[in-house]
Amino acid sequence: MQITLDNPAGAPQPLSPYYSQVARVEQADGGALLFVSGQIAEGATLAEQSRGVFETLTALLAAHGASLADVINIRTCLTDISELEQYGAVRREFLTGTPPTSMTFEVSRLFRPEARIEIEVVAAVPAGR
Structure with a gap:
């Protein structure tokens, strides 16, 4: 099994030097699994x-x-889980196909005080990509 840890050039860089944003795990069939670290963003x-x-x-x-x-x-x-509907509306703009498996939960705070949401994903990349 080959694992590559990456902070891709051209993508927003991590906010800390203590983690990698993507772990790519090559699969025997030539595909890969991507484990993407939790991401936050600025906004009011x-x-x-x-x-x-x-x-x-x-x-x-x-x-x-x-x-x-x-x-x-x-x-x-x-x-704030009471904002779930606001998040759900944006999520539906970006995830338009069959919904992935999911878990959403409320936390008391995130590592940046201004952050209200953090999202991490796992993706399956077909062989040849």
């Missing part, structure tokens, strides 16, 4: 932060030949 509203996160996820996946259509699992942390 949860919707703005959510859009920023999905834009960052899009860039990180694209750097490895994938897209949001390849996402098989998504985990979302919200600091």
